[in-house]
Amino acid sequence: MKVMIVGGGGREHAIAMSVAKSEKVEKIYCLPGNAGIEAVAQCVPIGPMEFEKIRDFAKEQKIDLAVIGMDDPLVGGLTDILEAEGIRTFGPRKNAAILEGSKAFSKDLMKKYQIPTAAYENFDNADDALCYLERASYPIVLKADGLALGKGVLICKSFEEAKAGVKEIMLDKKFGASGNTMVVEEFMTGREVSVLSFVDGKTVKTMTSAQDHKRAKDGDEGPNTGGMGTFSPSPFYTEEIARYCEEHIFQPTVDAMRTEGREFKGIIFFGLMLTEDGPKVLEYNARFGDPEAQVVLPRMKTDIVDVMEACIDGTLDQVNLEFEDNAAVCVVLASDGYPLAYEKGIPIEGFEKFEGKDGYYCFHAGTKKNEQGQIVTNGGRVLGITAKGADLKEARKNAYAATEWIPLLISICATILERRSMRRKKDEKRTFIEKWAGQMQEKWDVRLGLLIVTRIAK
Ligand code: AMP
Ligand code: GLY
Secondary structure (H helix, E strand, C coil), X not given: CEEEEEECCHHHHHHHHHHXXXXXXXXXEEEECCCCHHHCCEXXXXXXXXXXXXXXXXXXXXXXXXXXXXXXXXXXXXXXXXXXXXXXXXXXXXXXXXXXXXXXXXXXXXXXXXXXXXXXXXXXXXXXXXXXXXXXXXXXXXXXXXXXXCCCEEEECCHXXXXXXXXXXXXXCCCHHHHCCEEEXXXXXXXXXXXXXXXXCCCEEECCCEEECCEEEHHHEEEECCCCEEEECCCCCCHHHHHHHHHHHHHHHHHHHHHCCCCCEEEEEEEXXXXXXXXXXXXXXXXXXXXXXXXXXXXXXXXHHHHHHHHHHCCHHHCCCCECCCEEEEEEEEEXXXXXXXXXXXXXXXXXXXXXXXXXXXXXXXXXXXXXXXXXXXXXXXXXXXXXXXXXXXXHHHHHHHHCCCCCCCCCCCCCCCHHHHXXXXXXXXXXXXXXXXXXXXXXXXXCCECCCCCCCC
């Protein structure tokens, strides 16, 4: 089989590595891919929104299965375009990808079908939003309706902050047309859990759970990002909670979409908050999470190509979806300044240390080869270092140890479970980083590329 993957981040690297394990697959193309994906797929310089070029490429190469990793092309209708040419495509059609593409749509859907979620109001003009916010209780959450690279959510502690938020989203259009409509949502507290699932239009099969860390800095500080790290499974997602979610959230969502004439086939990523009143939906995504895929897929035992084909064919009920009984942690190494401004083009070394190491993965997110053939940074999130372990504690230890194999990219430690001990380590590490950064600055005359990461559990 010839498989074409659309996207070029850490998630697509994880998907490509899973697809490569399938015995059915002879050739993988990744559009546009990145410097790490090249090891398992032929990367083709076509952007994810260049729909005509993607379609023509798929036809020329006689692609047997297209896998769309990213939200923008799904929401833009790439699946429909490929299907119209007879290309089997994994990922929802445009009318179903709206589940992620419009938060106002998803909130209205949940309300209509009584799927538990935070109370909300949708606004399409700033004056009405401000009028409502003046009388609201705080904190409160503002969300740009459309896609915003995971950054269009503002948690506001006061009316002043909310006013600034409305300006940012609706007037200054920081997230472009995504801010034409804004959702104002009740602030919820609790543990967050991500549950990714395969869906074939009627059957939903969940994968092992995960949790990511969204804020840019430790201690839940800094702006929201696309995700600075993840772990899987979530110890808070118990069997009892899973049963509740199956009955009240997962199946009802899939049924609601079908009833609305928007049959969903592909991945539904349920972002959940485990509140005192039970699990509630924070958000839906219509694709694998990034970096959730980097901890969930390495633990998946079932052939991913079989599962994707079953989703397309509507035979998911016949699939036995299995995961390893262990844990995985992914630490994201990001460019200093992400998610705002950051430098690109800083050389990275040390990849060979991952070769032959079972249970360790270096997923490339923002990398490319420069003219000299060196691998350099090319994005905010640069690498996702994943390691498995018998349990979360071991996986975390392994993942942080592996971050040391990449000398130019440094992670400031973050916590997952035992926060206190990790905080101590973080301080030790910071001292080291400051010292090291000084030396490197002299030596390389570059601003220290990197760092941050993850504090995961609260
Ligand atoms: P979303 O893109 O909707 O998942 O939002 C990004 C992050 O913002 C979530 O992972 C939460 O940490 C936070 N968030 C979103 N909505 C709420 C809410 N209603 N209450 C509290 N936190 C929220
Ligand atoms: N890590 C969250 C997302 O992929 O949306």
